[in-house]
Amino acid sequence: MVITFELALSFYFAAAILAIVELVVGIPTISKAMKVLIVAGFVLHTVNVFMRYVLGGQLPVTSLHEAVSFFTWSIVLIFFIIELKYEVSLLGSFVMPGVFVLMLSSSVLPRQIKPIAPTLQNYWLWVHTTLAFWGDAAFAVACGIGVMYLLQEHFVKSKRLGGLYRRLPSLQILDEINYRLLTIGFPLLTLAILTGAIWAEGVWGSFWRWDPKEVWSLITWLFYAAVLHVRIHSGWHGKKSAILSVIGFTAVLFTFFGVNLLLKSLHGFQ
Amino acid sequence: MNIIVIGLNHRTADVEIREKLAFNAETIVVGLSRLMDLPGVSEAIILSTCNRVELYVYADNGVAVTERIKDFLSGFHSLERSRLDKALYVYYDDDGVKHIFRVASSLDSMVLGEPQILGQLKNSFDLSLSHKTSGIILNRLMKKAISVAKRVRTQTRIAENAVSIGYAAVELSRKIFNNLDNKVFMLLGAGDMAELAARHLTNCGVKEVVVANRTYERGCALAKEFSGRAIQFSDFKKELVNADIVICSTGASNYVITHHEMERIMKDRRLRSVFIIDISVPRNIDPDINKIDNVYLYDIDDLQGVVDTNMNERQKEAIKATNIIDEDVESFNKWLHSLDTVPTIVALREMADEIKKDELTKLFNRLNNIEEKDRKSIEIMANTLVNKLIHPPTVALKESAEDKDTLISTVRRLYGLNGDRGDR
Numbered sequence: 001m002v003i004t005f006e007l008a009l010s011f012y013f014a015a016a017i018l019a020i021v022e023l024v025v026g027i028p029t030i031s032k033a034m035k036v037l038i039v040a041g042f043v044l045h046t047v048n049v050f051m052r053y054v055l056g057g058q059l060p061v062t063s064l065h066e067a068v069s070f071f072t073w074s075i076v077l078i079f080f081i082i083e084l085k086y087e088v089s090l091l092g093s094f095v096m097p098g099v100f101v102l103m104l105s106s107s108v109l110p111r112q113i114k115p116i117a118p119t120l121q122n123y124w125l126w127v128h129t130t131l132a133f134w135g136d137a138a139f140a141v142a143c144g145i146g147v148m149y150l151l152q153e154h155f156v157k158s159k160r161l162g163g164l165y166r167r168l169p170s171l172q173i174l175d176e177i178n179y180r181l182l183t184i185g186f187p188l189l190t191l192a193i194l195t196g197a198i199w200a201e202g203v204w205g206s207f208w209r210w211d212p213k214e215v216w217s218l219i220t221w222l223f224y225a226a227v228l229h230v231r232i233h234s235g236w237h238g239k240k241s242a243i244l245s246v247i248g249f250t251a252v253l254f255t256f257f258g259v260n261l262l263l264k265s266l267h268g269f270q
Numbered sequence: 271m272n273i274i275v276i277g278l279n280h281r282t283a284d285v286e287i288r289e290k291l292a293f294n295a296e297t298i299v300v301g302l303s304r305l306m307d308l309p310g311v312s313e314a315i316i317l318s319t320c321n322r323v324e325l326y327v328y329a330d331n332g333v334a335v336t337e338r339i340k341d342f343l344s345g346f347h348s349l350e351r352s353r354l355d356k357a358l359y360v361y362y363d364d365d366g367v368k369h370i371f372r373v374a375s376s377l378d379s380m381v382l383g384e385p386q387i388l389g390q391l392k393n394s395f396d397l398s399l400s401h402k403t404s405g406i407i408l409n410r411l412m413k414k415a416i417s418v419a420k421r422v423r424t425q426t427r428i429a430e431n432a433v434s435i436g437y438a439a440v441e442l443s444r445k446i447f448n449n450l451d452n453k454v455f456m457l458l459g460a461g462d463m464a465e466l467a468a469r470h471l472t473n474c475g476v477k478e479v480v481v482a483n484r485t486y487e488r489g490c491a492l493a494k495e496f497s498g499r500a501i502q503f504s505d506f507k508k509e510l511v512n513a514d515i516v517i518c519s520t521g522a523s524n525y526v527i528t529h530h531e532m533e534r535i536m537k538d539r540r541l542r543s544v545f546i547i548d549i550s551v552p553r554n555i556d557p558d559i560n561k562i563d564n565v566y567l568y569d570i571d572d573l574q575g576v577v578d579t580n581m582n583e584r585q586k587e588a589i590k591a592t593n594i595i596d597e598d599v600e601s602f603n604k605w606l607h608s609l610d611t612v613p614t615i616v617a618l619r620e621m622a623d624e625i626k627k628d629e630l631t632k633l634f635n636r637l638n639n640i641e642e643k644d645r646k647s648i649e650i651m652a653n654t655l656v657n658k659l660i661h662p663p664t665v666a667l668k669e670s671a672e673d674k675d676t677l678i679s680t681v682r683r684l685y686g687l688n689g690d691r692g693d694r
Contacts, residue, residue, distance in 0.1 A: 156445060156566055157560065157566065159572050159575065159576070161442075161576055161579065165445070169448075170445050170447065170448035171446050171447075171543065172446065172447050172448040172543070173448045234540070234541075235539075235541035235542065236541065237541065237542075237564075238541070238543060238563065238564050239563055
């Protein structure tokens with residue numbers, strides 16, 4: 001089980017290196033090799049998650065190690081979906097380094113499988129956490145796409161039309177994908193909060209307890225709601241939307257890590 | 271025998287001489303047959319484009335034939351030899367092959383990397399093929415030139431990135447909008463360069479074309495040309511709310527769109543992106559509008575800058591292309607030299623000896639209890655057989671003079687001495 005994780009980490013590492021090399025040199029073969037490495041890493045990663053499920057008997061999100069690992073797995077999943085649908089050149093270069101860093105941080109955390117409080121053991125764990133992680137993963141890829149947009153926008157505006165400009169996708173397609181990801185992430189996050197509330201009512205007797213994780217999820221949710229609102233009602237697309245997706249993702253990261261590491265929360269891992 | 275390249279191009283001759291020397295569809299046929307009638311000429315191809323006229327000839331005694339060809343050109347196009355000579359360049363053999371490869375690969379073109387020249391070369395080659403004025407040597411040379419050109423195109427980026435203002439505008443539009451078929455294009459004003467850029471854009475299939483001109487009739491004429499719709503010039507700001515790509519070239523001496531106006535228009539557009547190209551000099555659009563979000567403004571210098579950068583890029587690629595060409599010149603020369611008598615006889619003998627050796631080894635392996643005496647006899651018999659079989663072609667090769675190339679090529683093909691099957 002350990003070996004699958006280490007191997008997946010190594011494959012992601014190699015892919016991230018190729019992703020950065022590809023950004024500099026722009027050789028299509030490198031990008032293909034990178035995708036092969038990601039697929040290999042993802043398969044091993046999936047095996048690792050599955051084995052942890054079999055051994056622990058629950059969705060492997062009960063330690064920070066497992067949670068970060070599952071989050072990373074979700075990002076790679078969303079990355080594949082976007083790749084298959086849009087074939088965005090260079091997307092890997094903007095996602096894989098982040099994926100590797102997340103995976104690396106997961107690797108240094110304690111790895112033993114911990115039992116979860118019996119009261120929390122039911123299918124709500126599956127529904128609530130999967131929705132939340134996939135929503136966050138969509139926001140993560142939206143952040144990568146946003147950075148790509150900002151770079152490309154900078155090139156076109158400043159009329160510096162070098163090699164990277166040529167290889168980056170068009171502004172419009174980047175904006176479209178960004179919007180698509182926000183419209184995937186937002187409903188998922190909404191449902192995650194709703195299912196969480198229902199679950200909490202069943203376990204703790206109240207829908208909402210102002211737990212730090214809840215508060216920060218609400219802040220994230222409000223932020224993305226505002227992003228979508230100004231986009232639809234005031235035409236805030238393009239650069240503004242890209243910047244907001246990057247900022248939004250930092251909120252996601254804080255909700256994910258900051259709350260667990262800095263604040264005391266019911267969502268903590270004992 | 272020599273390969274001779276005689277020609278002139280945009281660098282050595284001005285347009286006046288180039289148009290005098292140019293061949294058209296009819297004169298090229300006459301020219302080819304006159305060329306073939308010159309003593310010493312055994313193969314000929316004429317390439318005539320607006321930037322170059324070149325004659326590719328395979329002939330005996332290159333220098334003497336060159337003079338005859340120059341006389342022919344001078345007579346055929348009624349141009350004095352002295353004026354003609356100043357414009358002409360002549361290359362022989364290796365240099366000629368290299369020149370032809372460079373021309374085919376568009377390294378010698380006025381616009382480096384432009385793709386038309388290869389098509390023009392193919393047409394010239396086809397014409398000579400159908401009139402049977404090209405033979406073994408030039409056929410091989412042309413096929414090689416075409417394959418070299420393709421190699422250059424696929425292995426370098428010489429033909430990538432726009433090197434004209436019009437294409438640069440199209441490329442930029444694609445980087446901003448991805449696809450243009452749902453975009454509205456507005457031409458504001460007129461002018462050669464603006465119309466050329468407009469033509470490139472409309473050829474790429476925009477959804478709608480709107481033309482605004484100070485002279486409404488002129489606008490209507492242009493609109494008709496681009497199958498678009500003409501509007502009154504005074505209405506253009508209203509239309510700007512819908513236009514996605516704008517080319518502006520009015521003769522105005524001040525800004526026709528100010529920063530403030532553009533901000534308001536953007537609000538009405540609900541901030542949808544707009545790409546504006548200001549080709550006019552002096553500029554007609556406030557350069558500050560480039561600072562507004564989702565507005566991309568390029569003026570003529572910006573576009574020229576893009577074109578220059580791309581041109582530099584192509585020049586860098588041309589160096590890579592030169593290396594490819596050098597390799598192929600060498601391989602062509604190898605083939606050409608193999609056509610000489612001696613290497614052909616040697617190759618023929620080697621082939622025969624090889625077969626003999628193989629067959630003897632096989633035979634001796636099968637007959638294991640064989641006496642040394644018998645073994646000798648069999649070997650002698652095999653040697654005689656080989657010698658007698660290759661004697662007549664060897665003699666014929668040594669004696670031939672007139673049709674030497676044909677004979678050599680035939681022998682090489684009949685006995686499979688080429689090592690490849692390209693010699694058809």
